[in-house]
Amino acid sequence: MELMAHLADGFATSLTSLNLLIVVIGVTVGLFIGAMPGLGSVNGVAIILPITFIVPPSSAIILLAAIYYGAMYGGAISSILLGIPGASTAVATTFDGRPMAQKGQAGLALIAAACASFVGGTISVVLFTLFAAPLADVALAFGPAEEFALVLLAFTTFVGLGGDDVLKTLMMICLGLALSTVGLDLISGQPRLIFFDQPGFYSGISFLVLAIGVYGIGEILYTIETQKSAPSVTPAKLTFGELWYGVKELNKHWKTMSFGSILGFFVGMLPAAGATPAALMSYGIAKLMSKTPERFGKGTIEGVIAPETSNNAASTGSLLPMLTLGIPGSPTTALLLGGMVMWGLVPGPMLFIEQPDFVWGLISSLYTANVAAVLVNLALIPLFVWALRMPFTVLCSLVFILCIVGGFAPSQKMHDVWLILGFGVGGYLLRKADYPMAPLVLALVLGPLMEKSFRQTLISEQGNVLAFIERPLSGTFIAISVIFFLLPMLKHVNRWLGRKPSPAE
Amino acid sequence: MTYAITRRIASAALASAVLLAAAPLAAADWKPQKPVEMVIMAGQGGGADRLARLFQSIIQKENLSSMPILPVNKGGGSGAEALRYLKDKSGDDHVIMATLNSYYTTPLRTDIGVNIEEFTPLARMALDTFVLWVNADSDIQTLDDYVAAVKASGGSWKMGGTGTGQEDSLVTAMLETEFGIKVTYVPFKGGGDVAKNLVGGHIDSSVNNPSEALGFYQAGKLRPIAAFTPDRIDVFPDTPTMTELGHELVYWMQRSFVAPSGMSPEAVAYYTEMFEKLNATEEWKTYTQEKALMADFLTGDALQAYFLEERAKHGDLLGAMGEGS
Numbered sequence: 001m002e003l004m005a006h007l008a009d010g011f012a013t014s015l016t017s018l019n020l021l022i023v024v025i026g027v028t029v030g031l032f033i034g035a036m037p038g039l040g041s042v043n044g045v046a047i048i049l050p051i052t053f054i055v056p057p058s059s060a061i062i063l064l065a066a067i068y069y070g071a072m073y074g075g076a077i078s079s080i081l082l083g084i085p086g087a088s089t090a091v092a093t094t095f096d097g098r099p100m101a102q103k104g105q106a107g108l109a110l111i112a113a114a115c116a117s118f119v120g121g122t123i124s125v126v127l128f129t130l131f132a133a134p135l136a137d138v139a140l141a142f143g144p145a146e147e148f149a150l151v152l153l154a155f156t157t158f159v160g161l162g163g164d165d166v167l168k169t170l171m172m173i174c175l176g177l178a179l180s181t182v183g184l185d186l187i188s189g190q191p192r193l194i195f196f197d198q199p200g201f202y203s204g205i206s207f208l209v210l211a212i213g214v215y216g217i218g219e220i221l222y223t224i225e226t227q228k229s230a231p232s233v234t235p236a237k238l239t240f241g242e243l244w245y246g247v248k249e250l251n252k253h254w255k256t257m258s259f260g261s262i263l264g265f266f267v268g269m270l271p272a273a274g275a276t277p278a279a280l281m282s283y284g285i286a287k288l289m290s291k292t293p294e295r296f297g298k299g300t301i302e303g304v305i306a307p308e309t310s311n312n313a314a315s316t317g318s319l320l321p322m323l324t325l326g327i328p329g330s331p332t333t334a335l336l337l338g339g340m341v342m343w344g345l346v347p348g349p350m351l352f353i354e355q356p357d358f359v360w361g362l363i364s365s366l367y368t369a370n371v372a373a374v375l376v377n378l379a380l381i382p383l384f385v386w387a388l389r390m391p392f393t394v395l396c397s398l399v400f401i402l403c404i405v406g407g408f409a410p411s412q413k414m415h416d417v418w419l420i421l422g423f424g425v426g427g428y429l430l431r432k433a434d435y436p437m438a439p440l441v442l443a444l445v446l447g448p449l450m451e452k453s454f455r456q457t458l459i460s461e462q463g464n465v466l467a468f469i470e471r472p473l474s475g476t477f478i479a480i481s482v483i484f485f486l487l488p489m490l491k492h493v494n495r496w497l498g499r500k501p502s503p504a505e
Numbered sequence: 506m507t508y509a510i511t512r513r514i515a516s517a518a519l520a521s522a523v524l525l526a527a528a529p530l531a532a533a534d535w536k537p538q539k540p541v542e543m544v545i546m547a548g549q550g551g552g553a554d555r556l557a558r559l560f561q562s563i564i565q566k567e568n569l570s571s572m573p574i575l576p577v578n579k580g581g582g583s584g585a586e587a588l589r590y591l592k593d594k595s596g597d598d599h600v601i602m603a604t605l606n607s608y609y610t611t612p613l614r615t616d617i618g619v620n621i622e623e624f625t626p627l628a629r630m631a632l633d634t635f636v637l638w639v640n641a642d643s644d645i646q647t648l649d650d651y652v653a654a655v656k657a658s659g660g661s662w663k664m665g666g667t668g669t670g671q672e673d674s675l676v677t678a679m680l681e682t683e684f685g686i687k688v689t690y691v692p693f694k695g696g697g698d699v700a701k702n703l704v705g706g707h708i709d710s711s712v713n714n715p716s717e718a719l720g721f722y723q724a725g726k727l728r729p730i731a732a733f734t735p736d737r738i739d740v741f742p743d744t745p746t747m748t749e750l751g752h753e754l755v756y757w758m759q760r761s762f763v764a765p766s767g768m769s770p771e772a773v774a775y776y777t778e779m780f781e782k783l784n785a786t787e788e789w790k791t792y793t794q795e796k797a798l799m800a801d802f803l804t805g806d807a808l809q810a811y812f813l814e815e816r817a818k819h820g821d822l823l824g825a826m827g828e829g830s
């Protein structure tokens with residue numbers, strides 16, 4: 001019961017009026033930052049970090065955590081409304097969120113995303129509270145071989161469960177992996193694929209540039225062509241009835257939500273993995289377990305719930321290695337870590353013992369941030385839905401400006417803007433040929449991680465490829481990925497076998 | 506149009522007249538007119554980034570600059586991206602850059618068309634130290650144990666560190682030459698990652714900076730074997746130095762600030778003074794003590810001489826590793 005005493009102390013900190021105010025401001029700012037394509041929680045935290053000196057450290061970290069949380073909620077908004085994922089964690093949300101918006105259910109999709117995020121975040125914080133310290137050891141057991149196996153698993157859930165056209169999916173993954181090799185090689189330090197000697201390619205191609213290009217600009221071009229005057233989205237009305245319906249719908253999917261939360265928490269907890277593979281795997285598994293898998297990808301509420309519970313759960317999970325090991329699980333937690341160093345805190349195994357006030361203040365503020373984020377988010381949904389009722393000509397130019405500004409802002413290089421325009425045209429052409437965009441974008445995000453851990457393992461095991469199977473954890477992951485990859489094929493074979501006798505009849 | 510041009514000429518003439526008349530006094534008068542960009546030669550979250558952001562926060566907190574300092578990470582290509590950027594900012598009074606040793610190693614290893622002699626040195630804030638670490642569960646207690654264990658492994662000993670050609674790999678190469686040993690060098694993305702993998706038992710040793718391994722050391726998970734410093738480090742009083750043990754192995758990571766070529770002398774004076782004040786703050790003193798950094802302040806020509814000397818040294822080191830271009 002020591003735990004409860006600590007948590008109560010924590011709440012005493014986080015429920016002061018100053019800290020409550022800070023949480024509400026933080027989640028609101030975060031929500032808008034996350035909703036803008038191009039600005040993610042990384043930018044939000046980076047911008048706010050220097051301002052945090054005016055408040056005491058415990059309030060400062062609460063502010064940063066609130067922004068982090070708000071941005072995770074906000075990420076779903078542009079995925080659903082515009083079809084542009086604001087962060088790699090929200091890519092899976094576009095699969096069904098966007099079709100829902102096109103059917104006029106934008107409000108319902110946003111409600112589902114907000115509530116699912118709340119459930120995922122809350123389950124994850126509870127797990128965090130109960131098991132933070134012992135779970136740090138699990139994170140330590142994860143070496144390069146396990147990292148590789150986990151990313152492989154994320155890819156196979158995707159290929160095996162997602163694809164309408166497996167060949168096209170595989171081709172897009174390959175293209176994404178090729179793009180991910182641009183820049184400086186981690187192992188040898190040598191530059192690779194520096195096109196036309198442009199210095200901009202030294203830093204590689206960022207997820208944001210590709211996603212804004214293919215989803216943002218590509219979508220604008222595609223929409224202009226297909227529906228010259230009609231709006232790209234059926235205007236949605238939002239009523240209390242819809243809210244009630246949304247909550248009722250959500251109630252049917254407890255299995256998906258609890259599974260997504262637990263999966264998200266564990267994957268997010270592993271250093272270097274983070275919320276992107278978590279959301280992807282959760283979507284894949286939800287489809288696998290669903291009684292109506294054929295509705296996935298066409299705008300089913302379950303397809304929004306699964307990735308949203310999981311990515312929020314993962315964002316909490318990724319705080320764990322940061323606090324207990326000093327290893328950030330995502331770029332944003334890396335910035336939080338920088339903030340903690342600034343306030344004279346030493347993240348690592350001693351933090352829980354030496355700075356209990358700080359740790360438990362932070363944990364309890366995650367509970368309050370979650371509640372604040374879902375309330376603020378629900379209150380703002382009418383505003384977001386209203387934005388969609390703008391005439392297409394206006395909306396289109398606004399989105400275009402958002403795309404260009406969002407692409408320029410993080411790096412402040414025109415190089416990235418030209419790339420966005422290039423990817424936009426390329427993405428538009430590929431879309432016309434019915435190639436899926438998600439595998440391309442996700443391969444770019446997960447590719448470097450996969451390559452790095454693969455090579456690290458081979459170097460340290462003296463080139464022994466069997467090392468991946470010999471280690472128990474990574475062996476298990478690889479076995480599961482093989483099953484996931486083969487399962488849909490078996491289904492095909494099964495169906496084929498089942499149909500075979502029919503001509504004879 | 507005409508008006509604008511004449512006005513610009515007039516103000517330029519006025520400015521140069523003022524400059525000529527009051528050059529020695531001007532230093533105190535120049536102030537940044539817009540936010541100052543602080544380019545960081547490394548990605549977000551790493552040791553260099555954390556330190557640069559610490560500097561920024563102290564500057565902000567103690568009001569050492571009249572304009573805000575905006576940190577911008579340009580870590581691509583082991584800092585190649587940042588170096589190229591600084592080259593293109595020639596003559597800009599509102600850009601400074603936080604450097605580490607890749608300031609000299611990167612231009613030596615890859616041809617990026619940058620000559621660091623052209624840049625303007627501002628201030629060296631600190632020298633970071635290196636320590637040889639093993640997992641606290643291992644039987645290795647002394648340097649002799651360590652060398653014996655590496656030899657017994659027959660080349661499969663896993664040494665973790667940052668990217669090949671960067672500081673950790675140079676220190677590893679020095680170890681290999683000195684003791685006639687061979688290790689398998691496994692590169693990771695950052696020092697924190699290396700420390701975590703050492704604790705998790707995925708690698709056998711590391712040469713982390715103290716700040717990267719300190720948390721695990723205090724929790725009793727890592728054991729320091731020897732320090733690559735001339736004198737013992739205060740935080741690890743029981744850890745011998747390589748020099749003490751009879752091996753001339755000393756390596757530092759410099760943490761300095763530079764500016765583009767052609768920055769006006771007034772601006773240089775302003776920033777130098779700003780860093781001087783920063784160097785005297787309590788926060789910085791506490792940090793250097795806790796994190797086992799050597800605050801070794803150096804400016805101007807002396808700093809430039811130091812850079813060039815270090816560049817020559819690293820050229821030799823890289824050449825010996827077969828990494829020079």
